[in-house]
Amino acid sequence: MTTTSTRQTTDRPVLDAETLWQKDKDHFIHPFTDFSVFHEEGCDLITDSDGIYVEDARGNRFIDGIAGLWCVNVGHGRAEIGQAMADQATRMAYFSTFNNLSNAPAAELAAKLAELAPAHLNHVFYSCGGSAANDATIRLVHYYFNRLGKPNKKRILSRNNAYHGTTYLAATLTGIECNNWDFDTLDHLVTHLSEANCYRRPEGMSEAEYCDQLVKEFEDTVAEIGADNIAAFIAEPIMGAGGVLVAPEGYHVRMQAVCRANDILFIADEVVTGFGRLGHFFASESVFDTRPDIINCAKGLSSGYAPLGATLISDEIYEVLGTPQRKGGVLSTGFTYSGHPVSCAAALKSIEIIEREAICENVREVGPYLEQRLKTLSHHATVGDVRGSHFMMCLENVADKDTKELLPVEARVGDRIAFEAQKRGLIIRPVGHLNVISPTLIWSRETVDTAVAILDEALTAATESLR
Numbered sequence: 001m002t003t004t005s006t007r008q009t010t011d012r013p014v015l016d017a018e019t020l021w022q023k024d025k026d027h028f029i030h031p032f033t034d035f036s037v038f039h040e041e042g043c044d045l046i047t048d049s050d051g052i053y054v055e056d057a058r059g060n061r062f063i064d065g066i067a068g069l070w071c072v073n074v075g076h077g078r079a080e081i082g083q084a085m086a087d088q089a090t091r092m093a094y095f096s097t098f099n100n101l102s103n104a105p106a107a108e109l110a111a112k113l114a115e116l117a118p119a120h121l122n123h124v125f126y127s128c129g130g131s132a133a134n135d136a137t138i139r140l141v142h143y144y145f146n147r148l149g150k151p152n153k154k155r156i157l158s159r160n161n162a163y164h165g166t167t168y169l170a171a172t173l174t175g176i177e178c179n180n181w182d183f184d185t186l187d188h189l190v191t192h193l194s195e196a197n198c199y200r201r202p203e204g205m206s207e208a209e210y211c212d213q214l215v216k217e218f219e220d221t222v223a224e225i226g227a228d229n230i231a232a233f234i235a236e237p238i239m240g241a242g243g244v245l246v247a248p249e250g251y252h253v254r255m256q257a258v259c260r261a262n263d264i265l266f267i268a269d270e271v272v273t274g275f276g277r278l279g280h281f282f283a284s285e286s287v288f289d290t291r292p293d294i295i296n297c298a299k300g301l302s303s304g305y306a307p308l309g310a311t312l313i314s315d316e317i318y319e320v321l322g323t324p325q326r327k328g329g330v331l332s333t334g335f336t337y338s339g340h341p342v343s344c345a346a347a348l349k350s351i352e353i354i355e356r357e358a359i360c361e362n363v364r365e366v367g368p369y370l371e372q373r374l375k376t377l378s379h380h381a382t383v384g385d386v387r388g389s390h391f392m393m394c395l396e397n398v399a400d401k402d403t404k405e406l407l408p409v410e411a412r413v414g415d416r417i418a419f420e421a422q423k424r425g426l427i428i429r430p431v432g433h434l435n436v437i438s439p440t441l442i443w444s445r446e447t448v449d450t451a452v453a454i455l456d457e458a459l460t461a462a463t464e465s466l467r
């Protein structure tokens with residue numbers, strides 16, 4: 001795919017880029033990629049980045065409207081994060097954290113996370129990303145109930161269209177049907193409830209009634225499976241990859257209450273919502289007034305500068321996990337890279353920047369403006385819904401605004417709009433018929449204006465191309 005930007009910067013050695021592209025095409029199995037399209041249209045090599053921008057090998061500069069992949073929260077090209085990583089890598093790049101071994105950044109970061117998280121979450125289990133954090137969490141939850149003498153409490157309740165990752169277990173938690181086409185899943189462990197999709201709720205039903213219906217479905221499912229067989233309920237505070245779905249008012253609090261009443265753990269997957277995207281370090285308590293037993297995070301934890309995930313565990317659960325189960329027994333789970341010093345150093349620096357530059361405050365200030373400006377795009381023929389919160393937004397494209405009927409898949413409406421936006425210097429993410437806007441958290445109001453003006457033009461061009 002060749003793209004031209006309005007912003008041409010430095011000359012790039014195009015031939016070298018072509019050689020790299022060939023190597024890529026021949027050998028790199030890209031995640032979440034349609035290889036037929038990829039081989040036909042090619043790909044962009046992203047080579048440089050700075051603040052709100054990324055640049056490709058041809059010197060085209062783009063505003064990054066997706067923060068890499070909902071993760072570069074503090075923005076690109078932060079030399080001080082690079083320096084912190086380099087300092088740690090040259091001093092002590094890696095050593096095990098098994099048994100009684102540790103390292104300074106991992107210890108410091110664990111304490112910092114305990115300080116930032118809701119008060120009862122004081123214990124951190126490290127992994128290498130969001131999928132691994134969710135996977136490790138479910139193992140720990142099962143272990144916890146086994147230790148409590150409740151070995152039947154195994155089932156995890158997730159939701160349709162949830163995205164929790166792609167390890168075997170995380171992919172099973174994930175409820176986006178097409179993600180698991182032709183893959184196997186561990187179905188005996190997971191049951192999916194309905195997602196909370198206010199835009200597509202039953203015709204004539206108020207949001208409050210819809211919320212009642214979702215909570216009732218949860219209660220009925222618990223009654224059917226039996227609370228004695230259910231370990232946990234996992235949910236993203238705002239569903240991300242499944243379509244940036246904001247649940248109806250009170251939903252999370254009420255789902256948590258059902259969990260509490262039935263001895264079911266409440267797990268918040270804050271892989272996307274954590275570290276400022278909704279204007280707070282963690283959204284569960286500050287935005288949704290919930291008190292999860294476990295919060296998982298990744299992505300914005302290190303602003304994507306290094307792979308890192310973390311499971312934040314309550315004192316109550318830790319008390320069980322942290323007690324030796326038998327003489328000579330240990331908590332036999334973890335990764336070579338649990339608490340990797342270079343990743344933890346990146347996370348500490350990223351958190352320092354979020355605090356020092358008041359980035360959560362920026363999101364709380366600019367986020368509502370982004371929402372308001374994106375809503376002005378509703379007049380476009382394909383834009384059926386503009387939704388989300390703060391720096392987690394999405395356009396849902398439809399064929400008919402009244403019936404909410406979708407365009408045929410072959411129209412590739414999300415791709416078309418993203419392509420037109422990229423041509424004009426803005427990267428947004430197509431997800432089927434949706435377009436996600438999840439920028440770096442350093443956008444100003446001026447950046448919002450520029451991005452929305454580009455999107456406006458892109459929507460006009462894409463709509464015309466559909467005629």
Ligand code: PLP
Pocket residue numbers: 128129130131132134163164165166236240241269270271272298299
């Ligand atoms: N959980 C959520 C809510 C996510 O959005 C993602 C990734 O997008 C994951 C988990 C998986 O994270 P990772 O890709 O780092 O494994």
